[in-house]
Amino acid sequence: MNKADPILTFEAVHKRYGSVMALDGVNLSIRRGEVVCLIGPSGSGKSTLLRCANALDVLDSGRIVFEGNEVRSSEATVRHVRRRMGMVFQNFELFPHLTVLRNVTIGPTTVLGMRRAAAEGRAMALLSKVGLSEKAAVYPSALSGGQQQRVAIARALAMEPALMLFDEPTSALDPETIGEVLSVMKVLADEGMTMLVVTHEMDFARRVADHVAVFDKGRVIEEGSPKEVFENAMVPRTRDFLSHLGWHGETTIPTAASTREVS
Amino acid sequence: MDVNLQPIIDSWPFLAKALGTTLYVSVASMVLGFMIGVAVGVLRTYGGRVLYVLLGFYVDTMRAIPLLVVLVWTFFAFPLLIGRSIDAVTAGIAGLGIHLGAYVAETIRAGLTSVRRNQMQAALALGMSRFQAIRTIILPQALVRMLPALGSLLVIAIKDSAIASVIAVPELLRQTQIVAGKTFRPFELYTAAMLVYFLLCYPVARAVDRLYRRVAHLGSS
Amino acid sequence: MNFQWSIVWESLPRLLDGAWMTVWLTFATMTLAIPGGLVLALMRLSPVTLISASATAFVEFFRATPLILQIYWIYYVLPAYFDVQLSQLGTALAGLACNIAAFNSETFRSGIVSIRRGQWNAGLALGMAPARVFVSIILPQATMRVLPALASTWVSLFKDTSLVSIISVAELSYVSLQIRAETYRILEVLTAMAALYWLMGYPQAKLVDWVHRRFKVAE
Ligand SMILES: Nc1ncnc2c1ncn2[C@@H]1O[C@H](COP(=O)(O)OP(=O)(O)OP(=O)(O)O)[C@@H](O)[C@H]1O
Numbered sequence A: 001m002n003k004a005d006p007i008l009t010f011e012a013v014h015k016r017y018g019s020v021m022a023l024d025g026v027n028l029s030i031r032r033g034e035v036v037c038l039i040g041p042s043g044s045g046k047s048t049l050l051r052c053a054n055a056l057d058v059l060d061s062g063r064i065v066f067e068g069n070e071v072r073s074s075e076a077t078v079r080h081v082r083r084r085m086g087m088v089f090q091n092f093e094l095f096p097h098l099t100v101l102r103n104v105t106i107g108p109t110t111v112l113g114m115r116r117a118a119a120e121g122r123a124m125a126l127l128s129k130v131g132l133s134e135k136a137a138v139y140p141s142a143l144s145g146g147q148q149q150r151v152a153i154a155r156a157l158a159m160e161p162a163l164m165l166f167d168e169p170t171s172a173l174d175p176e177t178i179g180e181v182l183s184v185m186k187v188l189a190d191e192g193m194t195m196l197v198v199t200h201e202m203d204f205a206r207r208v209a210d211h212v213a214v215f216d217k218g219r220v221i222e223e224g225s226p227k228e229v230f231e232n233a234m235v236p237r238t239r240d241f242l243s244h245l246g247w248h249g250e251t252t253i254p255t256a257a258s259t260r261e262v263s
Numbered sequence B: 001m002d003v004n005l006q007p008i009i010d011s012w013p014f015l016a017k018a019l020g021t022t023l024y025v026s027v028a029s030m031v032l033g034f035m036i037g038v039a040v041g042v043l044r045t046y047g048g049r050v051l052y053v054l055l056g057f058y059v060d061t062m063r064a065i066p067l068l069v070v071l072v073w074t075f076f077a078f079p080l081l082i083g084r085s086i087d088a089v090t091a092g093i094a095g096l097g098i099h100l101g102a103y104v105a106e107t108i109r110a111g112l113t114s115v116r117r118n119q120m121q122a123a124l125a126l127g128m129s130r131f132q133a134i135r136t137i138i139l140p141q142a143l144v145r146m147l148p149a150l151g152s153l154l155v156i157a158i159k160d161s162a163i164a165s166v167i168a169v170p171e172l173l174r175q176t177q178i179v180a181g182k183t184f185r186p187f188e189l190y191t192a193a194m195l196v197y198f199l200l201c202y203p204v205a206r207a208v209d210r211l212y213r214r215v216a217h218l219g220s221s
Numbered sequence C: 001m002n003f004q005w006s007i008v009w010e011s012l013p014r015l016l017d018g019a020w021m022t023v024w025l026t027f028a029t030m031t032l033a034i035p036g037g038l039v040l041a042l043m044r045l046s047p048v049t050l051i052s053a054s055a056t057a058f059v060e061f062f063r064a065t066p067l068i069l070q071i072y073w074i075y076y077v078l079p080a081y082f083d084v085q086l087s088q089l090g091t092a093l094a095g096l097a098c099n100i101a102a103f104n105s106e107t108f109r110s111g112i113v114s115i116r117r118g119q120w121n122a123g124l125a126l127g128m129a130p131a132r133v134f135v136s137i138i139l140p141q142a143t144m145r146v147l148p149a150l151a152s153t154w155v156s157l158f159k160d161t162s163l164v165s166i167i168s169v170a171e172l173s174y175v176s177l178q179i180r181a182e183t184y185r186i187l188e189v190l191t192a193m194a195a196l197y198w199l200m201g202y203p204q205a206k207l208v209d210w211v212h213r214r215f216k217v218a219e
């Protein structure tokens, strides 16, 4: 398997909701082992893109290809694709009627037909990886937001996915718990997990991403390495958006040039 | 006013058996109603337009017709249609269950639609089929949320079983009538029956409330 | 099997009389049970324990026992032991009204307590008198919350009127069962009875759904 193979590609993807063009010709590809961060203003279609990738929404036109299969081609590929892609939601979406442990095992047992005991072994390993093995027996309502999101990550990892999709995994969190989720994601990235991350955490994107794509009005308006995008944005709209988030790319503010030399 | 408890003491085994029948009929009709209600509720929520309308017709018909009419029709008229008689207990459970099923269905449907849409998406994203997602993720949450409503339906099932006395199901009210008629002590007998029903229904209602407070967090995504 | 549906047309005038009685009972009961329920609700909110406890006992009792038994009880027990002589219609109205008033009181009570304390304070802070706050701020909001539950109770009541057939009040069920006994056209007459109930009850059920949608409270 070539590391440079694209694992997921979007080709001229269009999607509209009524009169809203949520996706307006998206072309993007993610290679194996790569971390791609997707940034862009609210309502620009980032969540929609992730939902379409996972076949939770239907396209109007264009193609999404995952591991050589077109995502929407049949019910069987849809299930296959979803098994191979993990997804982490902004609001965690843990299953409130199941314990933390059961939240992590329910995918392997119901979908992969794994034995309960084997699934629990895998789940315990993942829970200790996200630092929550002592919470296995409690219900999600007893966890903080950051803890819930780490369980949600373990739940997705339990399916041993080839690609992880993250939809603003830290935007619903209190500032003090954002860090614990980001560091779990950093560990995953360092282990070579392929990740597509929608995020407003510019610091995370700059340090962890291999590739950054900027989204606006349903299309990719700029992409490149974090350095290119954050320090040398070519498109004015990108610079607007970055400064709106409080990110003053080193080249956009004259005095910032000296800051870069210091760091 | 003299109170004479002798008739109750004398016919105690007869009345105890009647209470047993009341319990049996209420529980059996609740089970039947629950099975009908879950099936109809799920199919109306996820089964598409045609099933929604067709099963909606069943639900609204049961909401429109009195239980007494359903029971009387099931016991007296339906056997003429199929050409063989049905015993009263079977007709009673069937009539009560079919009537109750409509209310359970509406409750289940309200519960299912109140679970956040994203829970379904999270389940599908794990690779579950729609059926698996409904069975393991959405329906359990809906049941927890609707526990108070389902509990009141159980109380209603117990109370409604008394209406089966009109088709001579030998349950508590029917047998109380018989003893009251024989002994000419309606006050003692009807009052005692009233107390028994109260002691049956009131604790059930309270117990469901308490259970719900303990498990409410399991249904709040 | 031979069925003789002509019996339905011949009996239609009597059946319609019964249906009229059913409707009349529904309206008459509700007319009594709305003020009754309001009084019970206010009694339950009273700071005097004796008042609130007796209202609570009344309500819980009527809610936790079968209406059909309540009707029997009033019919057989009141005249024989308490020297209260009610006509059959009087008994029917008393039983239905007590039962429905108990359910209404729960509706009213939850309507009143569901209005947040802040709404009272907001009204008082504007300099309104408490009575003014109740009439112009609390009552309209409570009405919105109460209407859907009242509508559901209305349909239950419409159906429950069939239970007074056991004490020979000539409403639709009683009349139908009489005609059945006179003619032995069991299937025809009972089906006609069910159809008449359906014709009256179905639009009411739809109306209830509309009221629920219309007055849905956005929390
Ligand atoms: N289910 C839906 N029905 C109708 N419109 C929708 C739906 N989902 C998204 N939209 C619309 O599509 C557009 C893109 O939405 P999307 O949620 O993908 O944006 P986003 O980039 O994820 O925004 P945010 O940063 O707020 O999460 C928005 O205008 C939104 O209102």
Ligand SMILES: [Mg+2]
Pocket: A046, A047, A048, A167, A168
């Ligand atoms: Mg989004």
